[in-house]
Amino acid sequence: MNMKKTVLFLVALLWAISVHAQQDTLRVSTRxxxxxxFSTDITYADMSDSRAIAAKVVEQNKNMIALKARDRFGEPCSVSALESNGRMWTFVVVYDDSPHDLIVDTRGSGREPDKDEQPGSREKGGKKKEPSRRGTASTWKGGDAPMLDEVSVMRRGLYHIGTSGYGITLLCENICSYSDITYMVFSVDNGSGISYQVTDATFVIESRRQSKRTVAYDQTTFPRSRYGSLSAGPGEKGRIVYSFDKMTLSKDQVLRVYFYENGGQRNLVMSISPNDINKARSLLIK
Structure with missing residues (x-):
């Protein structure tokens, strides 16, 4: 009888631990x-395979963990973290050449779902509502920031920014802002007979006035998240949306966007003026 009680107790304990530990999937790459x-400082962290991934608690912000793949790996591994508030997280880590989200903010994961987000909630007609989607620029910003897939299908607002060569046409179709988030939408049209593959664009804020007597300070800026692809097969098109922390430029600066072809030399560059950046269409205005 005592053995039976002990087994039941252990089963209940393991179930409670599994419910309490939050689990999600992280995608990492070598690039x-x-x-x-996290909401509070990390007091404990562990990796299941230190040969596949490198992880460390950020010294300047003890509530952040930085991860990167040491090399390509096929079998998933895991990372666990314990917050100072007692909350335990376990992440399954998989390799991805171009992760969709580079920042995962867990601080909003403990909120109570809204009524219209309750599982199994139904509309008036009896139709089951789809659960709310994740994966937005608001993975690091709170509030009701538009999702990247929603920005991707918005009406085109820009027609004068682009570059072309080698049968490839790249366009900046939209620059939008929502509070302290800047969105940029790019499209690629491959008119050549060879596939065009770009892992990611490189964004550099450069000085418009170069002089031998002055030092030029170029600043590379990194997107917070992305949705879509810049790769396109022969005769095909592609589209990608990037989101950034609030971006503004002075009149002496320009944003250069560099597109480097994977395994090829069809590299292209696009210039975006401070006027286009600073006058980005606001998505707060309905």
Whole structure:
């Protein structure tokens, strides 16, 4: 009888631990560093395979963990973290050449769902509502920031920004803002007979006035998240949306966007003026 009680107790304990420990999937690569933000400082962290991934608690912010793949790996591994508030997290880590989200913010994961987000909630007609979607620029910003897939299908607002060559046409179709978030939408049209593959664009804020007597300070800026792809097969098109922390430029600066072809030399560059950046269409205005 005592043995039976002990087994039941252990089963209940393991179930409680599994419910309490929050689990999600992290995608990491060798090229990009991913960050996970927690509500409180991390007091314990563990990796299941230190040969596949590198992880560390950020010294300046003890509530952040930085992760990066040491090399490509096929079998998933895991990272666990314990917050000072007692909350335990376990993440399954998989390899991805171009992760969709480079920043995962767990601080909003403990909120109570809204009424219309309750599982199984139904509309008036009896139709089951779809659960709310994740994966937005608001993975690091709170509030009701538009999702990247929603920005992707918005009406085109820009027609004068682009570059072309080698049968490839790249366009900046939209620059939008929502509070302290800047969105940029790019499209690629491959008119050549060879596939065009770009893992990611490189964004550099440069000085418009170069002089031999002055030092030029170029600043590379990194997107917070992305949705879509810049790769396109022969005769095909592609589209991608990037979100950034609030971006503004002075009149002496310009944003250069560099597109480097994977395994090829069809590299292109696009220039975006401070006027286009600073006058980004506000998505707060309905």
């Amino acid at each position: 990009f560093t991913s960050h996970v933000i």
